[in-house]
Amino acid sequence: MARKPAEQTVHPDAILHAAATVFCRQGYHGATMADIAAEVNLTAGSLYHHFPSKQELLLAVLDAGLGQMISAVQAVVEGDAVPPEKLRQIVQLHVQSEIDNVNIAAAVIFESRALLEMPGVRDQYVRQRDALEALYRRVIEDGIACGDFRALDVGIFVKTMFGALNWVSVWYRPAGRMSGAEIAEEIARTFLASLRPGAGMP
Amino acid sequence: MARKPAEQTVHPDAILHAAATVFCRQGYHGATMADIAAEVNLTAGSLYHHFPSKQELLLAVLDAGLGQMISAVQAVVEGDAVPPEKLRQIVQLHVQSEIDNVNIAAAVIFESRALLEMPGVRDQYVRQRDALEALYRRVIEDGIACGDFRALDVGIFVKTMFGALNWVSVWYRPAGRMSGAEIAEEIARTFLASLRPGAGMP
DNA sequence: TAATTAATCAAACCTTCATTTAATTATATG
DNA sequence: CATATAATTAAATGAAGGTTTGATTAATTA
Numbered sequence: 001m002a003r004k005p006a007e008q009t010v011h012p013d014a015i016l017h018a019a020a021t022v023f024c025r026q027g028y029h030g031a032t033m034a035d036i037a038a039e040v041n042l043t044a045g046s047l048y049h050h051f052p053s054k055q056e057l058l059l060a061v062l063d064a065g066l067g068q069m070i071s072a073v074q075a076v077v078e079g080d081a082v083p084p085e086k087l088r089q090i091v092q093l094h095v096q097s098e099i100d101n102v103n104i105a106a107a108v109i110f111e112s113r114a115l116l117e118m119p120g121v122r123d124q125y126v127r128q129r130d131a132l133e134a135l136y137r138r139v140i141e142d143g144i145a146c147g148d149f150r151a152l153d154v155g156i157f158v159k160t161m162f163g164a165l166n167w168v169s170v171w172y173r174p175a176g177r178m179s180g181a182e183i184a185e186e187i188a189r190t191f192l193a194s195l196r197p198g199a200g201m202p
Numbered sequence: 203m204a205r206k207p208a209e210q211t212v213h214p215d216a217i218l219h220a221a222a223t224v225f226c227r228q229g230y231h232g233a234t235m236a237d238i239a240a241e242v243n244l245t246a247g248s249l250y251h252h253f254p255s256k257q258e259l260l261l262a263v264l265d266a267g268l269g270q271m272i273s274a275v276q277a278v279v280e281g282d283a284v285p286p287e288k289l290r291q292i293v294q295l296h297v298q299s300e301i302d303n304v305n306i307a308a309a310v311i312f313e314s315r316a317l318l319e320m321p322g323v324r325d326q327y328v329r330q331r332d333a334l335e336a337l338y339r340r341v342i343e344d345g346i347a348c349g350d351f352r353a354l355d356v357g358i359f360v361k362t363m364f365g366a367l368n369w370v371s372v373w374y375r376p377a378g379r380m381s382g383a384e385i386a387e388e389i390a391r392t393f394l395a396s397l398r399p400g401a402g403m404p
Numbered sequence: 405t406a407a408t409t410a411a412t413c414a415a416a417c418c419t420t421c422a423t424t425t426a427a428t429t430a431t432a433t434g
Numbered sequence: 435c436a437t438a439t440a441a442t443t444a445a446a447t448g449a450a451g452g453t454t455t456g457a458t459t460a461a462t463t464a
Contacts, residue, residue, distance in 0.1 A: 009410075009411065010411085010412095026319075027231075027315060027316070029229070029230075029231030029232065030231065030319070032450085032451060032452080033451075033452060033453085034451080042412075042413090043412075043414075044451085044452075044453085045413065045415090045453080045454080045455090046411070046412050046413070048452095048453070049410080049411060049412075050411095053452080053453080054452065054453090110311075110315060111316075150395075152388070152391070152392070153388050156380070156385060156392075157388075157392060159366075159369060159373055160369070161366070162369060163365045163366040163367070163368060163369020163372070164363070164366045165365070166365060167361065167364060167365020167368065168361075170314075170315075170365075171361055178358070183358060186354070186358045186359075187358065189354070190358075190359060190362055190393075190396045193352075193396040193401035194392045194395040194396035194401070195395075196395070196401055199395035199398055211441065212441090234421060234422085235422060235423085236421080236422095244442075244443090245442075245443055246421090246422080246423085247423080247424080247425090247442080247443065247445095248443070250422095250423070250424085251440080251442075252441095255422080255423080256422065
């Protein structure tokens, strides 16, 4: 009996990466299976040997992107830097992952809300998104507790940050005047300035 | 000769509103002409008496949303309040208009990407979007010039604000613990704190 | 080499729309 | 009332694209 896989294989990871690229570039509905397949020199039909449907492909991409993001942020949050430094680092992570195509979550959510309405699917996504939000929240709360940050409404502040950071994927262009790291640095500066003790009152 | 329109007419505004609702709920690609028509008790084909295509319908929705927003913001910017007060007011306007007209606002935000892929149409949208951004930019620049705000990268700051403000329509729920005005006030506070002279350096 | 199986492809399939077309209905004007 | 016109519809058209299907190719192992 013979069994091992042929080595002409395109690795599932390569397909995931291709799908992320195309979803990010064209949105979920705008991306065709043929587009994704072309990115790895396959035909549309061949993709079905690796993923059962376009929808599953999107889920896998979202899952991978958010999952990686969460663990990266988690590492920072559980580290022993001081809160302002942690905040700076996770802003860098967030922006960088958007730019690298890894976190297409933010980009894709702009076009896939209908898809995410599907109950079984939405839950996992929301759970992950909330987990990420909770990590951000913790950094802010720690900073307030130790006096590094002024007291403020943490819920609103975190959502404000999320909006600002997710929006980067809408306007960022590789050919722009600033690198991702520079953009992240500037955004981090904005929020750190805002968090300064005493900055809240006129 | 007879001429006047029959009064069984569905007003174009009603169609616009319906389109905004459906675009918001299902996204541009996910919205069918039949869905939109059903919202005003018509059939898909009937819509073509009022709008030449689905694409034009989206454009009209975006145009209405952005246009209203621009004129409101313009009034504030051209007023004679001091820059921090102007900023506070346009944040209020932005958030309030999202909340008052969630559907159009969300359509503007989420479907802008679909629109940007339509060559003939792209230009007008980009022009309006840039006009709105320019108004924000002007307030910041004025504030820096007169010493009310610290010096910073105005382009990034404005995009950061836009992201934060647009994101409100993603998470805002009427039943939430805060009113739109309270949310806007908190967000304005965040950015005003960030703009304080001297807040930038550690 | 022969058997087995993974990976792939080309073509067909089928559904879902946007849009068109050719009537049909309703209304205002004369 | 007569009729031109607006508004609408039901049905047809045609393209796009996700998914299936039935070979074909290549690699692995015995």
